[in-house]
Amino acid sequence: MNIIETNKLRKVFNVRQGKNGGDQTIEAVKGIDLQVRTGEIFGFLGPNGAGKTTTLRMLSTLIPPTDGQATIAGHDLLRNPKQVREVIGYVSQVGGVDVTATGRENLLLQAQLCGMARHEAEQRTNELLVALDLTSFADRVAKTYSGGQRRRLDLALGMVHRPRLLFLDEPTTGLDPQSRARLWDEVRRLRSEGTTIFLTTHYLEEADILADRLAIMDHGEIVAEGTPKQLKQQIAGDVISLGLETQNGAAQHAHNLLNEQPYVREIHPSDGLFQLYVEHGEETLPAVLRLLDGAGLSVRTVSLSRPTLDDVFLRRTGRSLRESIE
Amino acid sequence: MTFLRHTQLIFMRNVRRTLREPAWIMIGMFQPVLYLLLFAPLLDNLVLPGYGDTSSLNIFVPGLLVMIALFGLGFAGFGILDDLRNGVIERFRVTSASRLALLLGMILHDVVVFLLQCAVLVVVATLMGFRADIVGLVVLFGLLALVGLMVAAFSYALGLIFRDESSLAASLSTLTLPLLLLSGVLLPLSLAPELLQTIADFNPFLHIVEAARALIHGDMGHNSIAIAYGVVFVMMLLTMQWAISLFRRATA
Ligand SMILES: Nc1ncnc2c1ncn2[C@@H]1O[C@H](COP(=O)(O)OP(=O)(O)OP(=O)(O)O)[C@@H](O)[C@H]1O
Ligand SMILES: [Mg+2]
Numbered sequence: 001m002n003i004i005e006t007n008k009l010r011k012v013f014n015v016r017q018g019k020n021g022g023d024q025t026i027e028a029v030k031g032i033d034l035q036v037r038t039g040e041i042f043g044f045l046g047p048n049g050a051g052k053t054t055t056l057r058m059l060s061t062l063i064p065p066t067d068g069q070a071t072i073a074g075h076d077l078l079r080n081p082k083q084v085r086e087v088i089g090y091v092s093q094v095g096g097v098d099v100t101a102t103g104r105e106n107l108l109l110q111a112q113l114c115g116m117a118r119h120e121a122e123q124r125t126n127e128l129l130v131a132l133d134l135t136s137f138a139d140r141v142a143k144t145y146s147g148g149q150r151r152r153l154d155l156a157l158g159m160v161h162r163p164r165l166l167f168l169d170e171p172t173t174g175l176d177p178q179s180r181a182r183l184w185d186e187v188r189r190l191r192s193e194g195t196t197i198f199l200t201t202h203y204l205e206e207a208d209i210l211a212d213r214l215a216i217m218d219h220g221e222i223v224a225e226g227t228p229k230q231l232k233q234q235i236a237g238d239v240i241s242l243g244l245e246t247q248n249g250a251a252q253h254a255h256n257l258l259n260e261q262p263y264v265r266e267i268h269p270s271d272g273l274f275q276l277y278v279e280h281g282e283e284t285l286p287a288v289l290r291l292l293d294g295a296g297l298s299v300r301t302v303s304l305s306r307p308t309l310d311d312v313f314l315r316r317t318g319r320s321l322r323e324s325i326e
Numbered sequence: 327m328t329f330l331r332h333t334q335l336i337f338m339r340n341v342r343r344t345l346r347e348p349a350w351i352m353i354g355m356f357q358p359v360l361y362l363l364l365f366a367p368l369l370d371n372l373v374l375p376g377y378g379d380t381s382s383l384n385i386f387v388p389g390l391l392v393m394i395a396l397f398g399l400g401f402a403g404f405g406i407l408d409d410l411r412n413g414v415i416e417r418f419r420v421t422s423a424s425r426l427a428l429l430l431g432m433i434l435h436d437v438v439v440f441l442l443q444c445a446v447l448v449v450v451a452t453l454m455g456f457r458a459d460i461v462g463l464v465v466l467f468g469l470l471a472l473v474g475l476m477v478a479a480f481s482y483a484l485g486l487i488f489r490d491e492s493s494l495a496a497s498l499s500t501l502t503l504p505l506l507l508l509s510g511v512l513l514p515l516s517l518a519p520e521l522l523q524t525i526a527d528f529n530p531f532l533h534i535v536e537a538a539r540a541l542i543h544g545d546m547g548h549n550s551i552a553i554a555y556g557v558v559f560v561m562m563l564l565t566m567q568w569a570i571s572l573f574r575r576a577t578a
């Protein structure tokens with residue numbers, strides 16, 4: 001069963017520009033169809049400005065879609081926003097901690113706003129303080145928290161009412177490796193309890209390791225969707241990364257030469273660095289090196305790898321996700 | 327039931343926030359108390375036209391209450407700006423709590439602070455010789471509660487529109503000063519030229535000040551009281567409606 005179904009969900013922003021420019025429209029989300037299955041960890045991967053946050057804000061009832069429909073746990077997003085809100089938890093990219101209150105007060109209030117009685121709220125607060133390792137500073141005003149501490153409180157706030165569906169917008173940005181690992185554990189634990197998790201991320205590894213299924217978004221469109229394994233398998237074979245000396249048209253020469261080889265399926269050059277998609281990388285690599293050497297082209301660096309999600313992104317958009325992020 | 331509960335939760339949350347920074351309560355009262363201490367004594371030797379031998383304090387104190395409403399409570403909208411920026415409002419809005427309850431909880435906190443400030447002012451004035459009719463004073467505080475809802479809702483609406491401190495401050499101060507001057511707070515408007523008096527008739531705060539003066543005097547039958555209650559009640563409904571519709575749409 002699908003807990004989220006969207007049908008041509010679209011969002012256009014009208015932005016008033018400076019003095020001479022008129023109104024500008026930005027199509028942040030271009031009519032996407034998404035299915036998220038009940039009980040899975042669904043990853044939403046994409047570079048800055050791809051439209052991830054906008055999609056999440058529509059699905060969590062914060063902004064109305066320009067066009068299209070969606071159902072969340074069977075409730076129509078537009079007609080029954082209240083029922084939708086009862087089902088979901090949402091941790092926004094910028095967070096939502098009340099910095100004038102303590103962590104404990106934040107959690108208590110959130111729990112009670114979600115309908116818990118006082119003692120139940122206290123119990124749940126204590127549970128979450130322990131689960132997210134917040135106990136040692138729970139009674140300090142949140143103004144005094146470090147970025148990572150505040151982020152963990154954000155996450156606790158999103159889970160207070162044990163939502164069936166939890167949206168996490170870049171939950172691990174700003175967390176140290178230890179906190180990130182702890183969060184991954186927490187997310188997996190929530191899944192084992194039956195919660196569906198929809199998270200966005202910039203981190204390829206995070207999407208790869210954590211998500212059961214994922215969608216890759218770029219410029220408001222879904223460019224790929226599937227399990228990490230399926231997606232990587234679409235890039236058959238292996239990836240050889242070559243660093244070449246590029247003086248005197250050597251790059252062009254190398255490109256032409258490599259293009260003629262039957263075992264090279266695809267080439268993606270970017271100043272001096274070539275990504276070759278080949279079959280049977282272990283056997284092909286020596287042949288490539290011999291070929292370039294024989295043509296008098298000097299190879300500075302070489303590496304052989306299995307395709308990553310970045311290769312999937314590169315294949316679909318012609319850009320590297322790593323570069324778009326850094 | 328849940329509606330009241332959620333209103334109360336947000337109310338208490340804002341009370342806790344205020345108690346952590348109680349200085350803000352003082353700041354809202356600072357100007358009116360200064361006027362009381364440093365300006366009111368000057369009025370003693372003035373003969374104000376149209377007020378007979380009423381003590382000058384009795385004429386002046388109602389004006390100062392309006393001044394707290396405009397210069398203190400008028401700036402209540404600032405309280406929501408940080409919450410909007412920090413994503414707190416968004417977090418609340420994703421819960422199933424009623425939006426009206428959320429907004430009302432915040433506004434009621436500001437109204438309670440305002441009524442406390444008014445009470446302090448009345449106490450200080452009493453120490454200086456101010457005397458008010460008790461029943462009239464109770465009815466006056468009822469009127470002030472409505473005024474509080476009206477002003478706070480208005481201020482939140484502007485906060486939700488402008489979203490940042492400097493433009494909110496600019497718009498509020500351009501609005502509050504003329505409202506204050508045209509309510510006959512400092513000197514009675516009977517001194518003003520006819521044109522100004524006509525304009526001032528459209529100022530709800532003029533009617534509030536007149537009703538307050540009648541109530542303090544114990545003049546319960548004075549028609550300004552019904553006018554003030556009526557005008558303020560209608561305007562309160564309008565500003566609340568405006569604020570809640572902006573709040574429903576609010577996205578940071
Ligand atoms: N309120 C808004 N008004 C106008 N344009 C907006 C608004 N919110 C987002 N946009 C635009 O919509 C596009 C998508 O933004 P969005 O925040 O959804 O991207 P994102 O994928 O979350 O990016 P990031 O990884 O940087 O968080 C961007 O071009 C952005 O400038
Ligand atoms: Mg985002």
